[in-house]
Amino acid sequence: MNSDGNLMDPEYKEAVISLLFQLADDDFLYSFRGSEWLGLAPHIEADIAFSSISQDSMGHAAMYYKLLEELGAGNADDLAHYRPAPERRNSILTERVNGQGYYMETPHFDWAYAVARSYFYTQAKKVRIDSLCESTYKPLSEVAVKMRMELYYHKLHWDTWFKQLLSSTDEAKKKMEDAIKLVIDDFGDVFSYGKQKQQIESFGLIGSEEELKAGWKENIEPLFASLQLKVPAIPDHPVKNGRIGEHTRDLEEGLSTLSEVCSADITAVW
């Protein structure tokens, strides 16, 4: 195999593209939901941190879309903005709204949910990125090395928030436990590779679903043990599987908000 995997093999290329869409759409939606907290986080340090993490994550999504562009899948910006919901491959966890109300009106967002989603998502991203550093597709392993260094700070941040809220007042604990339940209910597709599972795994693009799940559990176990909590079990069957294009209404609404400005004048140059 050459250094870029075997792109001459159409099956290999198709598997790379399929995985890249999952990675790109995950970070794209995660960073969008994160950016909706701008000006709303509990205090200014949290606000700055979340904005910075969202900016990094949007940068990661942009890198994945760029890799897709290089594989002839289409223009990176178009892939980010103009693909309708059924074509998206993100986990449903990343598309969920932050709570009730709209950002532009009266948002009643749920900070416990933001912390729980970010904590579990970042932990999942950590095992994925570690595995991608060993990918047979070299352009992907190279960006993964870069992303891992940025993710280090994200993980530090969300680990701290997660631990502190769960070690806080009874009210905070209750809110966190409710939020964890919501997050885990949506976690069934996070480690799914959808229809291309077999190819993605056998070409060595990333570790298997099972390996990653086990790694995720192993990584979070010490923190849960220190809080005297059990690691929640990932559902065997996802409610909806975003990796095969099953999504919630939240995604459609999110995408129309996200793309509102660029859709207003698609010929404009930014």
Next chain:
Amino acid sequence: MAASVEISAVRVHEVLLNVKDPEIDSVSIVDLGMVGEVTTDGKHVKIVLLPTFLGCPALDIIKKNTLNAVKELPEIGEVVVEFAFNPPWTSDRITEEGHKGLREFGIAPPPRHIKEDGTWHVDCAYCGSTYVTMENIFGPTACRSILYCKSCKNVFEAMKPVSTLM
């Protein structure tokens, strides 16, 4: 017959010393460690830049400024500037000159050492005191943190250490 023009990598390097970080005008992209490789072929030049943080909005500006600066060279041919990820940019690529420039700007340079538990320490960018506290690991840009100096009572920024060991 005119002699064919040869642009040397050394000459290009000199030009790149004048391309500054758009937000920190005391530090060049060379001293930030962002220049990965310069190759020349006759009068054509290719420059590979290493991005600091992937979501950094300054990257496109840096790319454009690099291109424009090198194009100023007399009798220059084609100039290509591209970003690459190998080797990855790490904060230890910042040169001594870069550290000096950052301090001049009021930003503490990234620490050379990170402790085993992942913590790190920098001294105040203004007074050099070691009596500082971390206000926020995240700062006004992706690459900076916000600290507070208990000696001179100034808030200051530090470049985050970034390493492949993370």
